[in-house]
Amino acid sequence: MDRLNIIGGAELNGRIPVSGAKNSALKLMVACLLTDQPITLTNMPSLADTRFLAQLLETLGVEVYWPKGESTCHLNAAELKSTIAPYEQVRKMRASFNVLGPLIARSGHATVSLPGGCAIGARPVDLHLQALEAMGADLKVENGYVKAAAIQGLKGAHIVFSMPSVGATEHAMLTATLASGETILENAAREPEIEDLADCLNSMGAKISGTGTSTIRIVGVEKLNGTTHAVMPDRIEAGTYAMAAAAAGGDVTLDGAPVDALGAMIAKLREAGVTVDADEAASTLRIRRNGTRLKAVSVSTQPHPGFPTDLQAQFMALMSVADGTSIIRETIFENRFMHAPELSRLGADINVRGQEAVVKGVDHLTGAPVMATDLRASVSLVIAGLAAEGETVVNRIYHLDRGFERLEAKLNACGANIKRLAGEDE
């Protein structure tokens, strides 16, 4: 297994291009199942997750043309050859479960394994299943698989989510595009990736309105057509590099950043004493910290537009070297503090109490071997390693490769000293 060797202490200076958003790209890829015409996605991030999903789509019969190193992906689901999504492919990633509704909409039936994804809590799929059942799907969960059929076809429904789940909102929205009549989703999630998906589906002929608010209305259509769509930029990747620059110090400009989607994070960085120049028109975010110590700031993760759970680990890494004590509350997932003991190996002073972590900022971190436990936890260790004195080795970086495109190249271009080492974990 590969690992990263980071020599910390260097400031970051330069420009970093922001890639297409993993969490948007995955659902956009699934949308190809809803039409027999070709879909072209541009600004595609080449990641372990997007490549795995391409393999699952191929298993279902989708023709995928996406050469290595290219950011344009062509998907053609003219004819599906299977409606079974096997465990080996679905277990690797949460978003793959979203093929279930589109397969039912397209073929009338489907068998899809229960999903995997980052191990950050129980992560049930009850809200996904309730939505599909409300639309007329007959579902059975057996041997780790959901077996589904809609003999009479899918019908529009009025669905009130008990919590704003991103995945369930997207799953219901994808499925409802081809259900007969109107679907209303209440207490829907408002994450920007949902708007990106709706924009793509609408350009395929769907009738979706209200995304970005908690009530989404979908009027079902008979058929969807092909389209070309650019994946939105990755707000989590942008936020991660912003925090890397804040932690290491220096002057970094993020090009192609989704500035309007990053309001909560920008506000917290400014509170911590980081200089942030956000230019929405130019899509740039300039992050500067020159010598001044960071101030401790508390944060509570919230659904969008609140502070994203996918940036919580990175913020904890930053706060571990701030002046004072910050309280970090995780309200979305019940077990998303696995980075805390690893950060402590570098000298951070973090005390986890249930859903809260109390972070007492230390004067400096010191390099150490650490283990990546999930995607965002992994990158928090990279941020800490950049700020630490000496050498940090991050093991199990396959998690990192799920969500960060060319991470070492992007950071090294700004003066970081990160090497990928092939072979056994330390």
Ligand SMILES: CC(=O)N[C@H]1[C@@H](OP(=O)(O)OP(=O)(O)OC[C@H]2O[C@@H](n3ccc(=O)[nH]c3=O)[C@H](O)[C@@H]2O)O[C@H](CO)[C@@H](O)[C@@H]1O
């Ligand atoms: C691939 C992808 O886009 N992943 C993102 C997506 O995950 P994902 O779509 O899995 O996250 P959800 O918004 O669904 O999860 C939010 C909360 O709802 C719970 N829940 C969810 C569904 C359900 O049927 N029942 C239920 O109880 C979850 O366990 C969690 O506690 O949104 C999360 C919240 O912004 C992000 O951290 C993930 O990076």
Ligand SMILES: C=C(OP(=O)(O)O)C(=O)O
């Ligand atoms: C939790 C994440 O991904 P997934 O939902 O696929 O586990 C993530 O992107 O941070």
